[in-house]
Amino acid sequence: MRHLTGIPCPTCGMTRSFMAIAQGNLFQALAENLFGPLLFASFVIVAVHITLELLTKRQITAFYCHLVKQRKLQILGLFAVFTYYLLRLYNLSQTGEMYFYFINSPLGKLIF
Template sequence: MFELSPYPLLSHGKLVRWGLLGFSCTPLLGTYFYHQGYRVRFLVCPIRYLTGIPCPTCGMTRSFMAIAQGDLVKAVAENLFGPLLFASFVIVAVHITLELLTKRRITAFYCHPIKQRKLQIIGLFSVFIYYIFRLYNLSQTGEMYFSFINSPLGKLLF
């Protein structure tokens, strides 16, 4: 299930892990502080702001906020992959912290499947299909057209 390497981490490996820890903790800390009432006004999706059309990751912040409030149904409604990504950040943060504390590389049961190219392609394809489905639903309600017309790009073109 978990295997501890007999060799200590080299200084480069420690530096990489500190970077990964910072990267994986940033959304978790952001969720915590946002839930506490802190707001960053400029933190918006630039694609959605400029075009009015959501990007594939639109809704992740709202999904993370719903998770922080304990509302998993709302989290999935905001973005289907939000809870999965949130759980991934938590797992990476715990895993990297344990590696830094033990000063050894840890191989866990989830490490091997993540490296398989087929699973990576299936995951990317799933995100793409979900994104197309979301865009289709927005186009059917007319919301995508209205958002595009009122966006900076839409105003420039029309």
Template sequence: MALDRNKLYSILTIACVAGYSWLYISMTNNLTESKSVEVCLIKHVTNIPCPSCGSTRSIMSMTKGDFVGALNVNPIGYIVALIMLMAPIWIVVDLIMKNNTLFNTYQKMETLLKRPTYAIPLVLLVIINWIWNIAKGL
């Protein structure tokens, strides 16, 4: 069960495929834009947006070239977009070169994120973003 290279890569691939297909579905169903929030469990149960609510809308405005609008909807969209753009390329390169640079980077990031000096500011940022989300009423 311990996370090894292949497991991480398959999880990332599944996540990217799901992300891209979700994006495709949301883009083609542009008329019912309010539907894009309906997968979120927290939003369903409590009617309060979760910290990452709105990242779909954020990425959708990014694809239309509206980068300021994307930041206004939810800055987490930028992180998601970055991972979704980088992960597939990195995985393919790693698989072809038979390397595991992505896995090593992932593990390095994990140990970095566990340090309180990085963890506490990031948690605060997420909470501030969450408060902003609720205030915006996403």
């Protein structure tokens, strides 16, 4: 999305955030994308959970299994991600970066 329009997507910076976590730099990970460390921790928890289920050959029901199924928490999480995204877009628009990225993108070049 960013390559074509110059506008970053909601998950822009997630890969850089994961790379910063892998290098042990939590502050850089949070700077790249606020939800990067949270998603990374979720992946680790899921990997451990699945590994334990495979080793014990039985289904394990943990408290987070019920949490992820609750519609209110799903909506709250989606709201948090899009609020963060809109704040990032607002910040980019205030610094002029979004305009610069847009006019230099393929879509911006096509329009201008």
